[in-house]
Amino acid sequence: MFHRSSPRDPFRLLALGMWLSIGLSMGLQPLRTWHGHMFTLAEGATRVSGGTVVVGLDQEPPNLDPHASPSAVTFQIIASVTENLLYMDHNRQLQPWLAESWEVSADGTAFTFRLRQDVKFQDGEPLTAEVVKWNFDRIVDPNFKAGGALNALAGYSGTEVLDTYTVKVKFKNSYMPFLTYVASGVLSLVSPKAVQERGEHFGQRPVGTGAFTVAEYVSKDHVTLIRHPDYKRTPPWGEHQGPAYVEKVVWKFVPEPGTRVTTVETGETQLINLVPSQDLPRLEKNNNLRIAAVPWPGVPRILMLNVQKFPTDELAVRQAINYGIDKDALVQTLFKGTGEVAYAPLTMGMMDDPSLRAFYPYDAEKARQLLEQAGWKVTTGDGIRERDGKKLTLLINNIDYGGGPWPEAQMVQAQLQELGFAVTIKSQARAPWYEDNYKCLTNAPVMFLRAGDWDGLYSLFHSSVIGANFNFSCYSNPKVDALLEQGRQERDATARRQIYLTLQRLLLEEAVSVPLVDERSVWAMRNTVQGLKFNVFAYPVLSDLFLTK
Amino acid sequence: MQYLVKRLLAVIPVLLGVSVVVFSMLHLVPGDPVQMMLSEFQTSPEQIARLRAQLHLDEPLPKQFGRFLWNAVRGDFGYSMRTKRPVGAEILDNLPSTVTLALAGMVVAVVMGVTLGVMAAARQRSWFDSGSMLVALLGVSMPSFWFGLLLIFAFSLKLGWLPATGGGDVWHLMMPAMTLGMGASAIIARLSRSCMLEVLRQEYITTARAKGLRESWVILRHGLKNALIPVVTIVGLQLGQLLGGTVIIETVFARPGVGRLIVNGILEKDFPLVQGVVLVGATAYVLINLLVDVTYAFLDPRIRDT
Numbered sequence: 001m002f003h004r005s006s007p008r009d010p011f012r013l014l015a016l017g018m019w020l021s022i023g024l025s026m027g028l029q030p031l032r033t034w035h036g037h038m039f040t041l042a043e044g045a046t047r048v049s050g051g052t053v054v055v056g057l058d059q060e061p062p063n064l065d066p067h068a069s070p071s072a073v074t075f076q077i078i079a080s081v082t083e084n085l086l087y088m089d090h091n092r093q094l095q096p097w098l099a100e101s102w103e104v105s106a107d108g109t110a111f112t113f114r115l116r117q118d119v120k121f122q123d124g125e126p127l128t129a130e131v132v133k134w135n136f137d138r139i140v141d142p143n144f145k146a147g148g149a150l151n152a153l154a155g156y157s158g159t160e161v162l163d164t165y166t167v168k169v170k171f172k173n174s175y176m177p178f179l180t181y182v183a184s185g186v187l188s189l190v191s192p193k194a195v196q197e198r199g200e201h202f203g204q205r206p207v208g209t210g211a212f213t214v215a216e217y218v219s220k221d222h223v224t225l226i227r228h229p230d231y232k233r234t235p236p237w238g239e240h241q242g243p244a245y246v247e248k249v250v251w252k253f254v255p256e257p258g259t260r261v262t263t264v265e266t267g268e269t270q271l272i273n274l275v276p277s278q279d280l281p282r283l284e285k286n287n288n289l290r291i292a293a294v295p296w297p298g299v300p301r302i303l304m305l306n307v308q309k310f311p312t313d314e315l316a317v318r319q320a321i322n323y324g325i326d327k328d329a330l331v332q333t334l335f336k337g338t339g340e341v342a343y344a345p346l347t348m349g350m351m352d353d354p355s356l357r358a359f360y361p362y363d364a365e366k367a368r369q370l371l372e373q374a375g376w377k378v379t380t381g382d383g384i385r386e387r388d389g390k391k392l393t394l395l396i397n398n399i400d401y402g403g404g405p406w407p408e409a410q411m412v413q414a415q416l417q418e419l420g421f422a423v424t425i426k427s428q429a430r431a432p433w434y435e436d437n438y439k440c441l442t443n444a445p446v447m448f449l450r451a452g453d454w455d456g457l458y459s460l461f462h463s464s465v466i467g468a469n470f471n472f473s474c475y476s477n478p479k480v481d482a483l484l485e486q487g488r489q490e491r492d493a494t495a496r497r498q499i500y501l502t503l504q505r506l507l508l509e510e511a512v513s514v515p516l517v518d519e520r521s522v523w524a525m526r527n528t529v530q531g532l533k534f535n536v537f538a539y540p541v542l543s544d545l546f547l548t549k
Numbered sequence: 550m551q552y553l554v555k556r557l558l559a560v561i562p563v564l565l566g567v568s569v570v571v572f573s574m575l576h577l578v579p580g581d582p583v584q585m586m587l588s589e590f591q592t593s594p595e596q597i598a599r600l601r602a603q604l605h606l607d608e609p610l611p612k613q614f615g616r617f618l619w620n621a622v623r624g625d626f627g628y629s630m631r632t633k634r635p636v637g638a639e640i641l642d643n644l645p646s647t648v649t650l651a652l653a654g655m656v657v658a659v660v661m662g663v664t665l666g667v668m669a670a671a672r673q674r675s676w677f678d679s680g681s682m683l684v685a686l687l688g689v690s691m692p693s694f695w696f697g698l699l700l701i702f703a704f705s706l707k708l709g710w711l712p713a714t715g716g717g718d719v720w721h722l723m724m725p726a727m728t729l730g731m732g733a734s735a736i737i738a739r740l741s742r743s744c745m746l747e748v749l750r751q752e753y754i755t756t757a758r759a760k761g762l763r764e765s766w767v768i769l770r771h772g773l774k775n776a777l778i779p780v781v782t783i784v785g786l787q788l789g790q791l792l793g794g795t796v797i798i799e800t801v802f803a804r805p806g807v808g809r810l811i812v813n814g815i816l817e818k819d820f821p822l823v824q825g826v827v828l829v830g831a832t833a834y835v836l837i838n839l840l841v842d843v844t845y846a847f848l849d850p851r852i853r854d855t
Contacts, residue, residue, distance in 0.1 A: 056714075056803075060813070062631040142595065145633070200634055219632075219642045220805030221716040254714055254803035258698055262706050262713045401816065431585035431818040 047240075051547040052248040053529060056260045056272035060220060060253040063203030066188045067139050070147035072450050075185035076273065077223055077251050079539040080235075080244070082188035082208030085113050085132070086179065087236035088452070088536045094179060095236045098127060098189065098209065108174030108491055111182070115165040121191035122213045122228050129167035133159040134192045136169060151459070152181035174489035176496065177455035184452050184537060211235065211244045211543040225249040225542070235543050237533055245531070245546035264289065264524050270547070271525040271532070280337045283524050290527060293338065293520040294538040295349040298451035299460060300342035301408065303396070303444045303514040304472040311392055312443045316374035318511035321394075321444075322360040324367035324419045325412055327516055334407050338522050342515035344504045345457055349518065353501055359508045367419050378420055385420035393422045397442035400427040408516060409446050438467050440474040447472065448519065452537055454500040458484045461507060473512040480506060552846055560835055567831040571824050572617050575606075582606070585818045586630050604821075626825030631817045636825035639810060646716070647806035650729060650798065651791045653722050657730025658737055658791070659784060665734070666741025667776075671768050673746060681738065688735030693794060697728040697801040715802030725802045729794050733787040740783050744776040751775075778848055785841025789834045 061074040066082050069075075085099040096102075099113035119127035136159050139149045155175050160168040171178065181187050194207035204217035212225040227244040234241040252269060254260040257276045263269040265286065275283060275291065283289050305312045305321065312318055327341045342348070344356040376385040376392050385392040394416060398409045405427040413423040426442060437445050449456055449470065459465055462484050463476035483503040490496040507513065521538045531544040575582050583601050601607050604627070605616055620626065626636035665685065669678040704724060705713040715725040748754065749772055757767045796808035807826060814822035 062817075063633065068633070142599075145596070203633055218716070218805060219639065220646075220799075220809045221803075252714060252716075252803065255809075256801050256803065259701055259713050259801060259803055262701050266705050266709060266713060268705070268712050268714065429818070430816065435585070 046548075047245055047531070047546050048548060049245050049546070050247045052250060053246050053271060053545065053547060054250045054252055054269045056254040056263045056269040057251050058253075058257070058260065058274040059255055064206045064214060064217070064223070065147075065203045066185050066190065066206065066208075067135070067149040068145060068147050068203060074147075075537065075539045077225075078188075078206065078208070078210075078214075079185060079535060079537075080212045080542040081206065081210045081214060081225065082185070082190060083210050083235075084183050084185075084188045085115075086183040088180065088183040089236070090536055092536070094183060097183070097236050102179075104176075104179070104491065108176055108489055109172070110168055110170045111178060112162070112166065112168045115167070116233075117165055118232070119209050120230070121194070121209050122207050122230075123191050123194050125191045125193045127189065127209060128164050129161040130164075131192055132167045132169075132189065133161055135189050136187075138192075138195070139187075147186070149186040152178070152184070152186050174491075176491060177453045177488055180453035180455070185539065212249065215248075221253065223251045225251070231543075235541070237535065237541055238543055240544065244543040246542070249542055249545075261524070264526065267526060270529050271523060273521065273523050275338070275522040275524045277334065277336050277338045277522075280522070284337075288527055289524050291337075292523045292525065292532070292534070294523070294534045295347065296448075296450055296519050296521055296538050297350055297536070298347060298456055299345055299447075299449035300347050300515045301339070301446070301448045301517040301519055302342070302345065303412065303446055303516060304460075305512055305514065306440055306443050306445075306472070306474050307510075307512055308440045308474040309443055310390075312394070314374065315511060316370045317376075317392070319360075320367040320370040320374075320419065321416065321421075322511050322514050323363045323370065325415055325514055325516070326362045326364075328362065329415075330408055330411055330517055334411065335517050335519070339517040339519045342518045344515055345460065345507055345513055346454060346500070346504060347518040350454065351497065351500060351504070355501075356504055356508065359505075360511075364419065371420065376420065383417075383420060384422045391422055392420060393424070394444060395442045396423060396425045397433060397436050397445040398425050398427045399430050399433045399446075401430075406446060412516075437470075437472040440466070440472075444514075445472045450537075454496070455484075455488060457500070457503065457507075458488070461503075461512070475510075475512045477506075477510070553843060556839055556842055560839055563835050564832060567828065567835075568618055568621060569614075571827050571831075572614055574824060574827075575820050576610070582818075582820055586820060621828055626828070627821035629814075629822045630819045631813070631822070636822050639822060640807060640825060640829055643805055643807045643810045646804060647792065647795050647799070647808060649722065650715075650725055650795050650804065650806060651788060653726035654729030654733065654791045654794070654798075655784070655788055657726050658733035658787060661730065661734035662737025663741050663773075663777075663780065665738040667745050667768065667773060669738070670742045670745035670749065671764075678742075682742070685735035685738045688731045688738075691731070693728050693732060694797050694801050696731055697724070697798060700724045700728060701801075713802070715799070715804030721802075721804075725798050725804055728801070729791055729798050732794065733791060736787065737780060737783060741776065741780055744779050745772055748772045748776045778845070781848060782841055782845055785837060785844070789837050792830065792833065 057073065057076060059073050061069060061077060062071050063069055064074055064078055066074065066078060084097050086102065087095045087097040089095050098116055098119055100116050101114045103112045113132070115127060115129065115132070121127065125131070136153065136156065138144055139146050139153055140156050155172040157170045157172050160170065162168055169178070188208060191207040195202050198205060205214045207213070211228055211231045213228050214223060215226040216224040226248055227246065229243055231243045232241070254263060257274070260272050261275065261279045261283070264272045280291065284291055305318045307313055331339055331341050340348070343359065344351070371385060371392070375387045377387070378385050380386070396409050396413065398405050405425045409425050413425055416423050426436070433445070436442050447470065449460065459470050461471060461473065461475055461480055463471070463481050465471040466474050466476060480503065483499055483506070487496060487499045487503070490499055525532065528548050529545065530548055531546050533541045533544060535541050583597050583604070583606065587597060587600065605613055624637050628634065629636055629639055632639065665681040669681045672678050701713045701724065704711040711724055712721050715721050754767060754771055757771045795806055796812060798804065799806040799808040800812060807830070811823060811826040814826060
């Protein structure tokens, strides 16, 4: 099955190194026709070699260098250009990819990878242990401005080349999330020779070991990928060995949603991303199209509650907000078909547990009771609650990409006003939005985070990232810090899950955020497009893609 | 010649003023520009210090301004924060597409505007006159992104004649050029009409008619030539407007260009990029105006003497 993303996406940034893994179901289903959330091969469809698929993408990436980009859109494009040492399947199990096998030291600080010996970059350079070392060293080099990749190497202390094809990556402390990160786009490997030769142009034409090469980059217009004729392997999700089926994939940047939708309806593109929820019903009725909705892994669309600022510094107020927001209404109106109700700081696809779902059912009456008990009463005709002469105010911090406040922020505003809050939305450009969050100046920033590992919570709730990315709840709790640190160190999968489950329960008890919507990355495609798959991070993989007549 | 020199000299203080404004931009925005630029990245204090030094923000303001001016004169606007490529290269990559679009829009505007205006004047107070002026009114009033989406709906989705996105061959250029030219054509149509009406009231037109010339000849040969002088000024000024209008059109039609470059730059707080594009844009605008003035003087000798 498939899932979604946000209507105005752009939080790619927040992805900051975190789209690591996870992936939820979906993706990687071999050729089928679309049944609900499953693709099946269209009747009579045979795999055809050749042809060009044009994809309408909502935005242009800052660059295509996996180590330098802070943006998720980069990985939409290059998921079949660069490859990783490991691969994470849809059951979150690690599989060999460019590494044949791997080992973790007993203390969890060293990871040894034995590489395949038949791997060559698209420029002919062989993949060796030296190359792996060079890649990781590049990311932490202070002269290199790394994107999300830097976070993925937290505590990196160096790489040791054991022999031509064996490499040991070392960390200062036990760091288990590394296994997820080493299987995700930010730590995919690039050719050192190409980085040197192409210089500043490398960001537009990266060279990896994948089934597609970047042939052309036209600023503000498109990127063209061409299948690599010498690709000899079967990718871990793949169903065939050797070069990809389609000859060319053109990623065309079409930022205006109406225009993008039109292009797939007319056939000018064969595939588009970020289908707006208001267009979904129409597209679903179109017999020439199919829809894929892939769950984004990570942190849902979420309202962070600032525990340092009045009145969200009060637990009862934060809990009242949690009870008082009707998430079902959000999903039914604004996110219909592109999201589901969120219950916890990690999406249900990342970790589902009945105890998490049970925390805050929508209950406006209970919300009012909590406020009354805490002494917040409506005394004047304006319907706004007061206590000791102070009004119950709430300042929502919202990024404006040019279209005004996000509709979900407005809906939350309306719902909380019903409960007696005076809610103001501060809708502003991204940079001042961050500034306010670093300084803990607003009550409730709206955000989301694409993260592949549970460790994504570290950047949201560890006390060391107050005033940085992204502890915008300005929340400091030694118990939470300890759990986040244990989570990084625990080697046993069951125990690790238990740590993050306990952590999420604690965060929900403390009501430091309001999880709103688990989003999906929604794609629409022509029926001629077959064999498209999505990896565990919700990015499209292209090697099994083919076009029917 | 003297006039030309005078006009050229007048351009210098204007450009200097623009540079001051563009330069101040970085220092007037609230907050620390370096931290803003790096907000998406995980950064250490050293990296922030390094970027500050790289942008020479640690130097005294006059020195910074001097450096900024000298670099700008040499066409060096620094590196884009987002793409890490030279700003000059980014602009050069995108400029041809924007200029093509602006010129194509101009062609649409002039052809439609002058034709409608002259025909309306020739048939003053007829249904054609009222109709074309109503169209002109609509053209001025309708937001271009709305008109663009209407065109996409009609010509791409319903009729399937034209591609919805605007990067590529001449077919891709049609709808963006029509959208862009629409507003300007309305202004040109109204102006052509009023100038034409004024000219048609002149005695030499009466004389021409009295000589028994054909009406079409009177209008095109004797009327149009004289009516066009003010239109030329407006066309020149409109070219500047059209360059500005490409910002929206490029986004609606997914067309590469400087407009989209600056919109992305602003959203990403990519200061060097925004500074470079604004400076280049302002210079282009000033030069176009200069060109219009000079052309005008060439067409109408009276201007040169005043």
